[in-house]
Amino acid sequence: MTSAVDTAPSRWAVPVLGFGTFAVGTCEFLLAGLLPQLSNALGVSIGTAGQVVTAFALTCALLAPVLATATASWPRRRVLLLATGVHLLGNVATALAPSFPLVVASQVVAAAGAGLFVPTAAVTASALVPKDRRGRAIAAVTTGFTAATAMGAPLGTALGAVFGWRVTMWFVAGLAVLGLLGVARLVPARVATPAVEGLRQRLAPLADRRVLVVLATTLIAFTAVYLPYTYIGAVFGPATGGSGVRLAVLMFLLGVIGTVGNYLAGMLADRFGSGRVVAFALVWLVVGLLVLPLTTGEFGWAVAEIAFYGIAAFAITTPQQHRLITLAPESAPVLVSLNAAILYLAIALSGVLGAAGIAWWGPQLLGPIAAAFAATALLLSTRTR
Incomplete structure (x- = not known):
C-alpha cells in the first residue's frame, strides 16, 4: 500500500476522522445514560430499554466487516460520507420516533453507519500519512471513542436530563452534520488504499x-x-x-x-x-x-x-x-x-x-x-x- 493521494491531504484530515469517530461513539455511549429516561418516557423496563444498546452494538459488530467489504472498491471519501449520512439519518429518525420499537429500529440504521465509518476511517487515516506514522494515525481515530466517553456521553446525558432525551438525539445528529461537513471538506477525494479484499481475506x-x-x-x-x-x-x-x-x-x-x-x-x-x-x-x-x-x-x-x-x-x-x-x-x-x-x-x-x-x-x-x-x-x- 502507498500513502499517496490525489492531492496533498490537509493536516486536519486525520483529526476530522477522529472527530467522526467521536460523533458515532457519543451516540453509542450516551445511550447508557439515557436508559432511565427512555424507560420512563416510552413505558418499558430498564432492562428492555437496555436492548437499544444491544441492538446498536450488535449491528455494528455484524455489519462492520460486511459493509467494509462491500464498499472496498469505492473511493474512501465516498464511503465515509455515506456512513456519516446513514448515521445522521438514523439519529434524526430516533429523535422523531414515537415508540420504543421505532427507537430501536432507528438506532439499527444509525449503527449501520457507525459500523461502516470506524474501520474505514482507520484505514483512510493510515493511508494519509507516511508509513512510520500509521500507528499514530490509527490511534488518533480510535481515540475518538475515548473522547466520546469522556465528553460526548456525559454532555448528551446532561442535555437529556435538562431538556429531554429527544434533544440529546438532535445533539448527536448535529455532531454527525459537523462530521459530514468535515469529511467533505478535508478528506481527499481519492486515497490510495490496499487492494480490494474479500471477506475471507479480511x-x-x-x-x-x-x-x-x-x-x-x-x-x-x-x-x-x-x-x-x-x-x-x-x-x-x-x-x-x-x-x-x-x-x-x-x-x-x-x-x-x-x-x-x-x-x-x-x-x-x-x-x-x-x-x-x-x-x-x-x-x-x-x-x-x-x-x-x-x-x-x-x-x-x-x-x-x-x-x-x-x-x-x-x-x-x-x-x-x-x-x-x-x-x-x-x-x-x-x-x-x-x-x-x-x-x-x-x-x-x-x-x-x-x-x-x-x-x-x-x-x-x-x-x-x-x-x-x-x-x-x-x-x-x-x-x-
Whole structure:
C-alpha cells in the first residue's frame, strides 16, 4: 500500500476522522445514560430499554466487516460520507420516533453507519500519512471513542436530563452534520488504499491462534467493563437519587479517568510490555468490580468507585490493540477493525447479560457478575505469552 493521494491531504484530515469517530461513539455511549429516561418516557423496563444498546452494538459488530467489504472498491471519501449520512439519518429518525420499537429500529440504521465509518476511517487515516506514522494515525481515530466517553456521553446525558432525551438525539445528529461537513471538506477525494479484499481475506488473521486469544480476551474483558457501564443509571440510582445531572457527572468523571488510564497504559506498555499491563489492569478491574455494590448508596462513594474502576477499565484498550498489531504488523488496519467489531460485540453482550442480571438479582450485583468475566479474561490473557 502507498500513502499517496490525489492531492496533498490537509493536516486536519486525520483529526476530522477522529472527530467522526467521536460523533458515532457519543451516540453509542450516551445511550447508557439515557436508559432511565427512555424507560420512563416510552413505558418499558430498564432492562428492555437496555436492548437499544444491544441492538446498536450488535449491528455494528455484524455489519462492520460486511459493509467494509462491500464498499472496498469505492473511493474512501465516498464511503465515509455515506456512513456519516446513514448515521445522521438514523439519529434524526430516533429523535422523531414515537415508540420504543421505532427507537430501536432507528438506532439499527444509525449503527449501520457507525459500523461502516470506524474501520474505514482507520484505514483512510493510515493511508494519509507516511508509513512510520500509521500507528499514530490509527490511534488518533480510535481515540475518538475515548473522547466520546469522556465528553460526548456525559454532555448528551446532561442535555437529556435538562431538556429531554429527544434533544440529546438532535445533539448527536448535529455532531454527525459537523462530521459530514468535515469529511467533505478535508478528506481527499481519492486515497490510495490496499487492494480490494474479500471477506475471507479480511478474516484471515483469525487463523492465527494468538490473534484469536487476544480478541477473545478483549471480548470477555470489555463485557466485564460494559456490564456496569451500560446500566450505570440503574447501578448508581441510589447514589444519584435519579438525577440525570449527577449521573452525567459520574459519566464525565469516568471518561476523564478512563482517558488518563488509557494514556498511562500506553506509556507503561512501552516500558513493561502490553501483556503485563493488561494483566495488571484486569486484576485492578476485578477488585473494583467486587467492591462496587458497597459504593452505590452514597454519591461520594460512587465518585470514588468510578475513579477506581475507570482507571482499570480503559487501561486495557491501548495495550490490547498494541498486542494485536505486534502479532501481525502488516495486517494492522484489518486487526484494528476486527478489534472494533469485538468491542461492539462485548457491548451487545453486556446489554443482554445486564438485563438478565437485573431481572434475576438486581442492578447492585452486576459488579460481582462483571468481576467473574474480568477474572476469566485475566486467565485467558496469560495464554498469549
